[in-house]
Amino acid sequence: MRHRWLWGAFGAGALALVAFLAWVSRDLLDARAEARFQTHLRLALSRMDQRFSLDLATEARRPLTDYRAVRALEEDAYTRGMQKIEPREILTPSPLLEGTPDYAKIHFEVATDGVFHSPQIPTGAARDLLVQDERQQKRIEANCALLDEVATAVDPKAMLPQVEEAEKKTKEQAPWAKAAKSAATPTSTIGTLEPVWQGERLFFIRRVTLEGQDALQGFLADWPRIRRTLLDEVRDILPDADLLPPAPHHSDTRLITLPACLVASRPAAGLLAWTSTHALLATLWPVAWLAIALVGVALKRSIDFGERQRRFAGLVTHELRSPLTTFRLYSDLLAEGLVTDDEKRTTYHKTLQRESDLMARMVENVIAHARLESGRLRLHPEAVALEALMGRLEPDLQRIAAKGGQPLVVEVRGSGGLTTDADAVRQILANLVENACKYGRSERPIEVAADAGGDRVTITVRDHGDGVPKDVVRRIFQPFERGHRDETDPTRGLGLGLALSRGLARDLGGTLTHEAPPGGGALFRLSLPGRY
Numbered sequence: 001m002r003h004r005w006l007w008g009a010f011g012a013g014a015l016a017l018v019a020f021l022a023w024v025s026r027d028l029l030d031a032r033a034e035a036r037f038q039t040h041l042r043l044a045l046s047r048m049d050q051r052f053s054l055d056l057a058t059e060a061r062r063p064l065t066d067y068r069a070v071r072a073l074e075e076d077a078y079t080r081g082m083q084k085i086e087p088r089e090i091l092t093p094s095p096l097l098e099g100t101p102d103y104a105k106i107h108f109e110v111a112t113d114g115v116f117h118s119p120q121i122p123t124g125a126a127r128d129l130l131v132q133d134e135r136q137q138k139r140i141e142a143n144c145a146l147l148d149e150v151a152t153a154v155d156p157k158a159m160l161p162q163v164e165e166a167e168k169k170t171k172e173q174a175p176w177a178k179a180a181k182s183a184a185t186p187t188s189t190i191g192t193l194e195p196v197w198q199g200e201r202l203f204f205i206r207r208v209t210l211e212g213q214d215a216l217q218g219f220l221a222d223w224p225r226i227r228r229t230l231l232d233e234v235r236d237i238l239p240d241a242d243l244l245p246p247a248p249h250h251s252d253t254r255l256i257t258l259p260a261c262l263v264a265s266r267p268a269a270g271l272l273a274w275t276s277t278h279a280l281l282a283t284l285w286p287v288a289w290l291a292i293a294l295v296g297v298a299l300k301r302s303i304d305f306g307e308r309q310r311r312f313a314g315l316v317t318h319e320l321r322s323p324l325t326t327f328r329l330y331s332d333l334l335a336e337g338l339v340t341d342d343e344k345r346t347t348y349h350k351t352l353q354r355e356s357d358l359m360a361r362m363v364e365n366v367i368a369h370a371r372l373e374s375g376r377l378r379l380h381p382e383a384v385a386l387e388a389l390m391g392r393l394e395p396d397l398q399r400i401a402a403k404g405g406q407p408l409v410v411e412v413r414g415s416g417g418l419t420t421d422a423d424a425v426r427q428i429l430a431n432l433v434e435n436a437c438k439y440g441r442s443e444r445p446i447e448v449a450a451d452a453g454g455d456r457v458t459i460t461v462r463d464h465g466d467g468v469p470k471d472v473v474r475r476i477f478q479p480f481e482r483g484h485r486d487e488t489d490p491t492r493g494l495g496l497g498l499a500l501s502r503g504l505a506r507d508l509g510g511t512l513t514h515e516a517p518p519g520g521g522a523l524f525r526l527s528l529p530g531r532y
Contacts, residue, residue: 037266044234044241045255045262046324051233052226052257053329055103056204059219060193061338064208066094067109067217069122094119103226104219106146110156111215118147150220153198154205160214163207166194193218195259197245202226202259226258238264256325323355361434365496368427368504379421379507386452386530387412390459393426397433397448404437407445416452418530424504425459425528428512431497432461432524440465440522457530464521468514476514477502501526 070093096107096119110116120143191207205218227243234241241264246254250261330348339345371377394410401408429448436446440463447462468476477498498512505512510528517523 033266037264040237041253041262041264044238044264045253047233048230048258048262049256049325050328051230052103052255053325054332055101056193056257057329057333058101058338059104059204060206064188064190064210064217066096067107067117067119069094069097069119093122096120097122102229103222105222106143106150107217107219108147108150108154109215109217110151110154111210111213112156112160114156116147116151116154118143121147146220149201150203153201154203154216156216159196159205160207160216162196163191163194163205163216166196167192167207195221197259227260230258234262238262240265323359327352327355327359365431365500368500377504377507379424381419381421383417383419384422385415385417386450386457387415389418389420389422389425390448390450392422393429396426397429400430400433401437401446404434406437406441408433408448409445410448410450412450414452416457416530418452418457418528420508420528424508425526428501428504428526429459429461431501432526435497436461436463436465436522439463440467442521452530455530457528459526459528460523461526462517462521462523464519467516467520467522473514477512 100106100120106118106120108116108118121140188211189209193204193206196203196205200223202221202223203218204221205216208215208217230243231241241262243258243260244250244263246259246261250263253262254260255262330352333339334345334348339348368377390410390412397410398408433446433448440446442464444464448459449462450457450459502512505526505528508528510526513525513527515523515525
């Protein structure tokens with residue numbers, strides 16, 4: 001009877017162990033599948049934005065005269081006898097008359113009087129001259145039907161304030177918004193190209209001023225074709241993906257270039273790879289509890305690793321998607337010769353330089369953190385006086401503060417020296433100053449103070465902003481920790497700076513701590529061994 005009870009307890013324990021391992025294994029597989037899915041999702045968003053951004057910039061740069069069936073040439077022209085023809089004396093058909101881009105059904109213009117025009121529908125003498133065969137006649141008839149469809153959906157008096165309000169909300173990092181400026185003339189103004197859903201129709205509309213009168217120009221998008229084209233770009237990684245009009249519960253998967261959200265289902269994770277392992281563990285009763293403890297520790301580390309992978313993939317792809325889209329668009333515009341104005345070319349080059357500096361800084365932190373965690377970070381200590389060290393580092397810190405729009409003062413107190421890696425100290429202080437610019441903005445300068453006293457050297461970086469929230473203080477040195485900020489927060493960063501800085505300080509034999517000083521703000525104290 002006693003043996004039967006023992007065997008029953010043994011069987012119950014073995015079954016419980018198998019059930020437990022099956023449950024936690026599914027959680028592990030789900031975490032890894034979720035990390036892979038999030039990576040594919042961010043990659044798909046990036047591909048779609050890059051695919052459509054150049055088309056959108058082309059439309060934003062379209063001249064006002066393209067919206068007339070017949071337009072006047074602005075440049076000088078000459079007859080065969082070399083007689084000069086003055087500008088605007090020669091008329092030529094609009095480039096939109098012969099063909100509409102794939103992403104548009106029809107272009108149109110409407111003033112506040114409610115009269116709609118289209119460059120694809122010539123009227124009067126222009127129609128008699130330009131329409132010469134039955135094929136062209138049928139195309140114009142089809143365009144007339146499309147223009148009637150536009151007229152029923154677009155109320156210019158109601159839509160004009162809507163477009164003006166959307167212009168105010170358009171962010172400065174949208175590269176196609178700046179492209180519209182180059183298409184304006186001294187007697188006209190052109191607003192940004194704004195997407196507007198009217199029922200199931202998608203319009204792209206801009207506000208223009210023609211000789212003092214407001215009007216709307218834009219096109220009716222071929223949404224089914226745009227949707228099909230963009231989804232084809234990501235079929236290899238998200239075969240069941242779909243594009244839908246924006247909804248609040250899909251705001252984190254919204255495209256930058258289109259008012260649409262990417263929707264995809266994550267494939268379920270299976271347990272087949274774990275079956276033999278479970279069976280083996282279930283037979284090892286003498287070491288079952290030890291196995292549970294070891295598996296628990298390994299599982300926690302694996303889940304933490306998977307979570308870090310997911311957060312890393314989400315943050316890196318999100319932070320790099322906007323500068324990469326801008327970089328791709330601006331480089332395409334410059335390479336194709338679409339930017340002819342020298343001042344605009346200079347502005348575009350400065351933008352490319354700024355975005356490349358930002359990406360280089362992110363990549364530098366990611367590589368340094370990876371080397372630090374793997375133990376492959378090599379330090380090169382050297383004996384240096386504190387005043388000389390700060391003199392070498394101050395120009396870099398001033399440059400970072402200037403880019404962040406913040407003043408910075410550096411003060412060295414006391415004399416002494418230390419043996420340390422100057423590049424590692426530079427990276428620590430650069431991260432601290434960069435964070436102070438991002439999160440501690442105020443009218444007062446960022447203060448960097450270095451003090452050599454006794455056998456320790458202390459360098460503090462203080463800002464006068466709002467400080468670190470109390471519920472975040474304990475987590476600020478964890479990798480990829482950004483406090484309460486999510487992916488929609490405009491503040492750029494991966495949440496690696498403080499984790500990397502503390503790790504570097506530890507490898508240098510020192511410490512990095514946070515304090516809440518009197519008077520508000522945040523203070524970070526770097527303490528290093530102060531000896532030659």
